[in-house]
Amino acid sequence: MMTPANDPLSVVRQSYDSFVARDRATHETLLAPEFTFTSPYDNAIDRQEFYRLCWPNGGHFVAIDLVETCVQGESVFVIYTATLAGGGGFRNAERHVVRNGTIHSIEVYFGWSLPHPVEHGAHSDP
Numbered sequence: 001m002m003t004p005a006n007d008p009l010s011v012v013r014q015s016y017d018s019f020v021a022r023d024r025a026t027h028e029t030l031l032a033p034e035f036t037f038t039s040p041y042d043n044a045i046d047r048q049e050f051y052r053l054c055w056p057n058g059g060h061f062v063a064i065d066l067v068e069t070c071v072q073g074e075s076v077f078v079i080y081t082a083t084l085a086g087g088g089g090f091r092n093a094e095r096h097v098v099r100n101g102t103i104h105s106i107e108v109y110f111g112w113s114l115p116h117p118v119e120h121g122a123h124s125d126p
Helices: 008-021 024-030 047-053 055-060
Strands: 031-039 042-046 061-072 075-084 089-099 102-114
Touching: 008 024, 008 055, 008 061, 008 075, 008 089, 008 102, 024 031, 024 102, 031 047, 042 047, 047 055, 055 061
Parallel strands: 031 102
Antiparallel strands: 031 042, 061 075, 075 089, 089 102
C-alpha cells in the first residue's frame, strides 16, 4: 500500500508546497543525494547548483497549482500554473523521477506566460 511518504505524487506535491512555503529543510529531505535538474537553461545540474540557482526564485511564487498529473511507474508528469507575487504567472510541464520517497530528477519544459501574451485564436512570430 502506498503511503504519503512513498507515493510518488504525494512526494511531488510536498516538494511544490515546501518550495512555495520556503521550507528548505523539508524540501531537502525530498531530493535524493544524486538529484539532477534539467531545463532549457540547465543540463542535469546537481542539488548544490539547484539550491544556488533555483531555490531563490521560489521567493517570487505565491502558489503552484497542479492542473494535470499522471503517474507512470517512477515518473510523475505534472502540468502546473504558477502564480507570482508581482502579478501574472506561467504554466509549465515537468517530469519528476521518484524512487523510495525521494525525487531523483526533474525535467522542466517551459510553457507560456499568464495571461497569455498572444490574443486568443492568434499567432505571433517570436
